[in-house]
Amino acid sequence: MNPKPTSVEEYFSWFPPDIQAKLQQIRETLRAALPEAKEVISYHMPAFKTSEVLVYYAAAKSHLGYYPTNSGVEEFKKELAEYVTSKGAIQFPYDRELPLDLIAQIAQFRAEEAKFRAELKKKR
DSSP states (O other): OOOOOOHHHHHHHHHHHHHHHHHHHHHHHHHHTTTEEEEEEEETTTEEEESSSHHHHHHHESSSEOHHHHHHHHHTTTTTSSSEETTTOOOOOEOOOOHHHHHHHHHHHHHHHHHHHHHHHOOO
């Protein structure tokens, strides 16, 4: 297992330039889609967090992993049909363009979901 990165920059530095470029694309997309979220390292991966972690992403051997939790995968099942998915995870192969609009939509869905959950907690 990789050592725990202390920053997103350090995490990116572990990968070759072509993979760094993909990581940077997803990072910029998520920054724009989630202006209220804070960038963190969680479970050894870059992530975006508000009241909870909304999405994680990570470089793997042959794909970029995107982890919007189970609800994020379920909600966009149809749009994700051409990708390998599992409970809470999506694989975007390196040899294809990243679906940045879809990545942003999923992140925004997760932000709404987190906001709703946080408001529910306050009411209790």
